[in-house]
Amino acid sequence: MVPTTLIHCLCRGRSNILATKSNLTERMALLPHSMRVAAVEALAAIRAQADSNRRSKNDETPFGCSYGGRGGSKGIGLGLGLEECGTKPMVVHYHPHGRVGMHGGGLALVPLPTKPRPLDITKRRVRRPFSVVEVEALVHAVEKLGTGRWRDVKIQAFEQAKHRTYVDLKDKWKTLVHTARIAPHQRRGEPVPQELLERVTRAHTYWTTQAAKQQAELDC
DNA sequence: TTTAGGG
DNA sequence: CCCTAAA
Structure with a gap:
């Protein structure tokens, strides 16, 4: 190894x-x-x-x-x-x-870092890039559940994927939104279909607006 | 434990 | 991915 x-x-x-x-x-x-x-x-x-x-x-x-x-x-x-x-x-x-x-x-x-690294690299999980299939599942779930219910997203779309925690899904969504914004040549790893990225942007915009409305209600 | 964001 | 303050 x-x-x-x-x-x-x-x-x-x-x-x-x-x-x-x-x-x-x-x-x-x-x-x-x-x-x-x-x-x-x-x-x-x-x-x-x-x-x-x-x-x-x-x-x-x-x-x-x-x-x-x-x-x-x-x-x-x-x-x-x-x-x-x-x-x-x-x-x-x-x-x-x-x-x-x-x-x-x-x-x-x-x-040269003097103090000991706070993280025991020994415990760090092995990297596992999201496949396009996983991204598809994530996007589908977020389109329906929104951006503030990662626990539900996990249960509904990654129930069997024990290595994907709801925090992972939340993080992946964050990177997807970012990926959709940068130029294709700046993206790394297995390319995510443009159409999927467009859905990401759609859902992101939608749920962001939705959250704003909720906030407005609470304000007045 | 889950949410939400910075690291 | 990790770390963690707040909720």
Whole structure:
């Protein structure tokens, strides 16, 4: 099994370059190819900077560190000693889609998280993209029940799908509304038929208006 | 537990 | 997907 999100901060403390070199290599072997390529570049760049700094300040050597990240940034990186960057510990983050990266190629140098990740990636559920069939079922249910009864939507359209909670359905609806608004080329994953997206927009507009009317009644 | 939204 | 304040 190849973990897609690396183990939580595998190397927190400092250690010499020799001890972490193999460490890092092992971890990188588990990374998807795209990330591995970026990682090599990142490490080379950071190492160069670290070497440069060390020459003038006789600091400690950098250490390898990889960990599971969130929000699109898969943690891969090289932690640098406090003095390495002249500031605080930093690590190179690789962003699959290069949105946040500032060094091109989706790379970004960000502060090394000090406090333990609040989430045990161990408990995180495996990703399960909604199929078009599921989207169809969701849209159908929302068209009839509305946007504020996810528990009912779950019971009526996903009763057998034990891995789809009503919160998941609510979240999916949110992304569907968003998907319907952005340009097709910005969408990812299995394409959702345009007609289905139109129904999403329809239902969304309808139920939003409906909720507004309800509110108006309560106001007067 | 369910709703509702931000993370 | 996760986290969680409110209801």
